[in-house]
Amino acid sequence: NAGVTQTPKFRVLKTGQSMTLLCAQDMNHEYMYWYRQDPGMGLRLIHYSVGEGTTAKGEVPDGYNVSRLKKQNFLLGLESAAPSQTSVYFCASSYDQGGRPQHFGDGTRLSIL
Amino acid sequence: SQQGEEDPQALSIQEGENATMNCSYKTSINNLQWYRQNSGRGLVHLILIRSNEREKHSGRLRVTLDTSKKSSSLLITASRAADTASYFCATDGGSARQLTFGSGTQLTVLP
Numbered sequence: 001n002a003g004v005t006q007t008p009k010f011r012v013l014k015t016g017q018s019m020t021l022l023c024a025q026d027m028n029h030e031y032m033y034w035y036r037q038d039p040g041m042g043l044r045l046i047h048y049s050v051g052e053g054t055t056a057k058g059e060v061p062d063g064y065n066v067s068r069l070k071k072q073n074f075l076l077g078l079e080s081a082a083p084s085q086t087s088v089y090f091c092a093s094s095y096d097q098g099g100r101p102q103h104f105g106d107g108t109r110l111s112i113l
Numbered sequence: 114s115q116q117g118e119e120d121p122q123a124l125s126i127q128e129g130e131n132a133t134m135n136c137s138y139k140t141s142i143n144n145l146q147w148y149r150q151n152s153g154r155g156l157v158h159l160i161l162i163r164s165n166e167r168e169k170h171s172g173r174l175r176v177t178l179d180t181s182k183k184s185s186s187l188l189i190t191a192s193r194a195a196d197t198a199s200y201f202c203a204t205d206g207g208s209a210r211q212l213t214f215g216s217g218t219q220l221t222v223l224p
Contacts, residue, residue: 004155035214040216041216042201042203042214042215042216042217043156043201043214044214045211045212045213048211058211090155090156092155092156097211099143099144099146099161099163099205101146101158101161102156102158102212103158104155104156104157105155106153106154106155107153107154107155
């Protein structure tokens with residue numbers, strides 16, 4: 001039982017490049033989330049999904065896109081990476097949105113040069 | 114915007130001592146959760162307290178909630194070196210039911 005798995009764990013990009021971060025969960029959770037964590041700050045919600053085929057914007061959605069084609073996977077895309085997107089990205093999932101605890105992956109450390 | 118703000122930002126104690134962290138928030142909530150984050154890892158859920166509860170225990174953890182003061186505290190008793198981590202409060206409030214995280218307290222437990 002792996003829980004929430006994020007790939008890759010580390011990545012360095014040049015400004016303007018694109019990439020996709022993958023999140024997979026094996027707990028049959030309906031809800032999935034993408035956060036970013038910057039030094040000295042808590043997590044900020046980028047996008048989230050309330051079920052297969054659905055996505056919604058969070059607090060800081062600009063510059064990111066997401067897709068939830070399969071219930072177990074939630075992809076985060078950067079179309080044209082910018083240095084301001086250097087951060088640690090966390091994916092999480094929960095059974096529902098009714099205040100249930102969220103289960104987190106171990107993060108993707110992304111540097112944009 | 115960050116709903117929860119933890120205090121202190123950093124805390125250093127000796128093994129065996131108790132550690133208390135506080136969280137203040139701004140708007141009404143459905144529940145408040147505490148998470149732990151070890152260095153280089155993801156967040157791990159510790160405990161959830163609902164808005165109609167005042168105190169909750171889980172092992173060495175004790176959480177209190179005062180909705181009139183919009184504040185919560187996390188007490189870790191008899192701390193261990195393995196408790197060294199960052200601790201975050203997260204509030205669940207409003208119709209969107211999204212979690213909003215505070216900036217965290219870095220706890221260091223010295224052996």
